[in-house]
Amino acid sequence: MSWRSLPRWIFYTLLLIVFVGPFWAFAVTAFSGVTLQPGRLLLWPEALTLENFHYAWVKSQVWRYLLNSLIVVTIGTVLQVSVSALAAYALARKRFRGAAAVSLLILSTMMLPEEVIAIPLYIVLGDLPLLNISLLNTHAGMILPVVGWAFSIFMLTEFMKKVPPELEEAARVDGANEWQIFWVVILPLVKPALGSVAVFGFIMIWDQYLLPLIVANRDDLYTLPVALATVRADETMPPAVFVAITLIAMAPSILIYLAMQKAFNRGLLMGAVKG
Amino acid sequence: MTARPRKLWWRAYLVPGVFLAPALLAFTWFKFIPMARGLEMSFHQVNFGAPSPWVGLDNFRRVFADEALGQAALNTLFYVGGTVTSSALLALLLALVLQGTTRHLRFIRTAIFLPAVTSAAVLAEIWRILYAPTPDGAINTLFGWLGIGAQTFLNDPDSALRWLMVMHVWKHVPYDTVIFIAGLATINTELYDASDVDGANVWQRFRFVTVPGLAHAITIVMTLGLIRGFRVFAEIHATTGGGPAGATEVVMTHIYKLGFVEFDYGYAAAASVVLFAFTATTTVLYLHWRKRAET
Numbered sequence: 001m002s003w004r005s006l007p008r009w010i011f012y013t014l015l016l017i018v019f020v021g022p023f024w025a026f027a028v029t030a031f032s033g034v035t036l037q038p039g040r041l042l043l044w045p046e047a048l049t050l051e052n053f054h055y056a057w058v059k060s061q062v063w064r065y066l067l068n069s070l071i072v073v074t075i076g077t078v079l080q081v082s083v084s085a086l087a088a089y090a091l092a093r094k095r096f097r098g099a100a101a102v103s104l105l106i107l108s109t110m111m112l113p114e115e116v117i118a119i120p121l122y123i124v125l126g127d128l129p130l131l132n133i134s135l136l137n138t139h140a141g142m143i144l145p146v147v148g149w150a151f152s153i154f155m156l157t158e159f160m161k162k163v164p165p166e167l168e169e170a171a172r173v174d175g176a177n178e179w180q181i182f183w184v185v186i187l188p189l190v191k192p193a194l195g196s197v198a199v200f201g202f203i204m205i206w207d208q209y210l211l212p213l214i215v216a217n218r219d220d221l222y223t224l225p226v227a228l229a230t231v232r233a234d235e236t237m238p239p240a241v242f243v244a245i246t247l248i249a250m251a252p253s254i255l256i257y258l259a260m261q262k263a264f265n266r267g268l269l270m271g272a273v274k275g
Numbered sequence: 276m277t278a279r280p281r282k283l284w285w286r287a288y289l290v291p292g293v294f295l296a297p298a299l300l301a302f303t304w305f306k307f308i309p310m311a312r313g314l315e316m317s318f319h320q321v322n323f324g325a326p327s328p329w330v331g332l333d334n335f336r337r338v339f340a341d342e343a344l345g346q347a348a349l350n351t352l353f354y355v356g357g358t359v360t361s362s363a364l365l366a367l368l369l370a371l372v373l374q375g376t377t378r379h380l381r382f383i384r385t386a387i388f389l390p391a392v393t394s395a396a397v398l399a400e401i402w403r404i405l406y407a408p409t410p411d412g413a414i415n416t417l418f419g420w421l422g423i424g425a426q427t428f429l430n431d432p433d434s435a436l437r438w439l440m441v442m443h444v445w446k447h448v449p450y451d452t453v454i455f456i457a458g459l460a461t462i463n464t465e466l467y468d469a470s471d472v473d474g475a476n477v478w479q480r481f482r483f484v485t486v487p488g489l490a491h492a493i494t495i496v497m498t499l500g501l502i503r504g505f506r507v508f509a510e511i512h513a514t515t516g517g518g519p520a521g522a523t524e525v526v527m528t529h530i531y532k533l534g535f536v537e538f539d540y541g542y543a544a545a546a547s548v549v550l551f552a553f554t555a556t557t558t559v560l561y562l563h564w565r566k567r568a569e570t
Contacts, residue, residue, distance in 0.1 A: 011372060012383055019387035019449065022401055025413065039407020087298035090291035097287070102295065109306050111558070113506035115527050116551040119534040119543045120313035121305065129308055148301030178290050207394040209509035214535065225396035229513055232400070243404065250397045257392040261385065268450075269457050 023250075030244035038239045052244035060237060062245055064220060065227040068139070069206070072223055073252070076143045076205040081198050083147050085190075088156035089182050093168070103157075110150045115210060121145065122214045141215040142223065146205050152197035155270060159193035160186055196267030199260045206253040224249045316544035327541070334545030344546060346521060347529040354440055354525060355504035362444045362451055363496050367489075369448065370455030384453075391449040399513035402442045403429070429515050432522040439511060439523055446510075447503070451496045458492025459485070490569040497565075498558060505554040526550050 025041040032042050033049035056062045091103055114121075125135045125145070135141030163186055171185045187194070212223040219230055231237075231245055257264055317334050319327040338344060373384055390398070405413045406428035415425045429435045466484045475483065486493075508527035511517065517524035517532070530550070534543035 008372070012379075015369070015383060015387055019390055019445070022405060022413075023389055026401065026404075037409070037411065039404055039409050039412040041404065041413045083297045083301060086294045090294035094291040094294075096291045099291070102299075106298070106302060109302065111502075111555060112306070112310070112551065113502060113554065115506045115508050116547040116554075117306070117309040117313055119530070119540055119547060120309040120316055122534070123316070123540070124304070124309050124312060128304065144301065145305040148298055148305060153298060182294070203392050203394075207509075209394070209396045209513070210531075213512075225394050228396055228400050242400075246397060246400045246404075249400070250393050253392050253394060254389060257388070258385075268453055 023254075026243055026247050026250075029240055030247045032240065034240075036239050040239070041243070052238070052241045053248075055238070055241045056245045056248065060231050060234065060241065060245060062224070062227075062231070062248060065222055065224040065231075066248060068221060069223040069225070069252070071139050072142045072208075072212070073202060073205045075139070076146050077198055077201045079143065079147045080149055080152060080201045080205070081194060084149065084152040084156050084197060085187065085194065086182075087153050088160050089186060091153070092157045092160035093163075093186065106148075106150045106153055109148075114145075118210050118214060121211075125215060136215055137217055137221055138215070139221070142208070142212045145211055146208060149201065149204070151204075152201055155197050155200075155267065156190060156193055158270070159190045163189050192263065192266060195260060195263035196270070199256055199264045200267050202256050203253045313544045313547055316541050317548045318545075319541050321540035321544070323538075330541070334542045335549070337542055338546050338549050343521065343524070344526070344529055347517075347524040347526050350436060350523065351505060351507070351525045354436060354443075354507065355501060357437070357440050358443045358447070358504050359497060359500035361440075362447050362500055363493070365444065365448050366451030366455050366496065369452040370459055371485075373452065374456050374459050384456075388449045388453070390446045393446065395446075395509035396513050398442065398446055399510045402438075402445075403514055406438060429523075430519060432519045435515055435519060436523045439514060442510060442514075443504075443507065447500070451500070454492050454496050454499075455489060458489045462488035490565075494562070494565040494569060498562065501558055501561065502554060505550065505557075 025043055028045045029036070029042045030052055031048055031050070032045050033047035033051050034042070036042070087106075091099060122136075125141050127133075128135060135144065167185055167189075168181055171181050176184065206225070208223070209225055212221075212226045216222050216226065219227065222230065228246065228249060232242055316327075318329060318331060320330050320333075321327045369387075373380055373387075393401070407413060407415070408427040408430050409415065410419070410425040412425075414428070418425065426434070426438075428438045462485065466488070467480065470480050470484050506527060507525055508531065511523055511525055511528050512531065515523045517528040526546070527550070530543050530546050533539045533546065
């Protein structure tokens with residue numbers, strides 16, 4: 001490190017203050033046991049305690065919202081990845097007339113912001129065509145609409161296309177059926193890609209706001225991000241408790257990102273290059 | 276000879292059909308049917324438990340005559356224009372500084388990515404607290420140290436929208452930065468050497484080597500920015516809800532109120548159709564224009 005690189009290090013420090021500072025202040029405040037005015041945050045911990053989390057858990061019933069969120073994000077991610085892998089197998093490894101049309105149809109939904117179909121989606125969820133059941137006020141109503149995601153289908157399709165056909169043929173000669181080829185030959189080879197789409201799917205589902213907002217009319221069904229506004233309205237709650245609740249709400253997506261960074265970056269680069 | 280081709284015709288679709296079925300079902304139910312229903316609703320006055328009469332283009336006429344929606348559209352355009360350009364410029368600067376593979380650069384890139392993986396609703400709560408309008412609020416304290424006067428942030432009708440734009444840029448700059456870094460990695464280093472031989476200065480190198488080399492990355496960043504700007508909802512709904520006095524009302528928050536507060540579904544659907552048509556047209560025109568610029 002020389003004096004010449006000093007401006008560079010000042011710039012790095014500024015970046016960290018701007019982009020990470022708020023997270024730091026939230027974490028420090030959430031674990032501190034001092035009474036704060038609303039809107040005040042600490043930069044250094046004082047009187048370390050778990051009291052704020054205890055209050056959040058017991059009195060604000062955050063566990064209930066967190067449970068809803070975890071149910072939605074876990075089942076949602078698993079279904080999304082499974083459905084995408086199945087579809088990608090057909091699009092990448094099978095030749096059939098109309099394949100291009102199906103790809104285009106799925107791809108077209110990437111241009112469609114979910115927000116613009118919120119109103120009709122609400123009507124459809126209230127009376128699902130064919131089954132004539134209502135998914136409003138159910139977890140299924142918050143999960144099923146995110147299961148079909150063009151991004152993960154295309155990501156997996158690209159990876160599955162790269163598997164050499166010889167491997168598949170060899171398995172076929174050995175008498176493997178279609179499911180075995182998918183499950184035993186193809187899937188293990190695209191495991192890294194499965195990881196990437198799983199992280200992206202998790203973060204995308206955790207980010208859902210409008211969907212749970214319109215599906216859940218009862219507050220005991222709210223996911224944590226949607227419940228934040230309701231929880232905040234409780235004026236008897238100390239401000240530091242709400243900071244702790246916000247920290248709980250941001251933790252899952254950040255932890256998944258940090259834990260699966262390699263998979264995440266692979267997906268990001270793929271998305272960035274492909275557009 | 277007559278039976279065999281038919282059997283083959285079946286077989287060709289059996290396997291892909293079965294594998295694609297769950298995805299197609301999900302897309303049909305939750306994307307295509309809502310799209311079709313939305314279009315249909317936009318031509319009706321939608322009533323519940325009563326017939327919904329066909330009203331032709333009435334809903335669309337209302338869309339273009341609605342002053343509140345017009346104001347929301349102007350706010351949205353301002354929001355999109357401001358966030359897309361500032362986010363792209365900042366990201367370009369960050370990419371130039373943060374490209375490279377040393378360990379401390381990778382650490383900084385990971386650290387500054389945290390806002391990008393924070394959900395919009397949480398982002399809103401973080402910034403509501405940072406923007407506390409009291410003089411001892413988080414950012415006001417920082418402003419105090421820098422000698423800037425205390426702000427009322429989201430309570431100030433004149434600047435609330437701009438503070439929300441800062442929040443939006445904060446979340447999306449890291450993502451755009453990564454796209455630019457990926458773009459920088461594709462630039463042929465020989466071009467830089469050649470420009471050195473030609474005696475180009477730093478600005479000329481940037482202008483005539485880096486920027487053309489980033490053409491594709493610029494297109495991606497701008498397109499993503501346009502799409503996510505026009506659809507913005509969660510971070511505004513969860514902070515100001517469109518207030519104070521409509522100062523931060525954007526098209527989606529307005530549509531949400533039309534639909535879920537006033538239950539004027541047909542009209543809300545028509546406004547959604549117009550928003551989609553506008554976003555799609557802008558994006559397509561932009562991509563068309565860039566296609567020529569890139570080559």
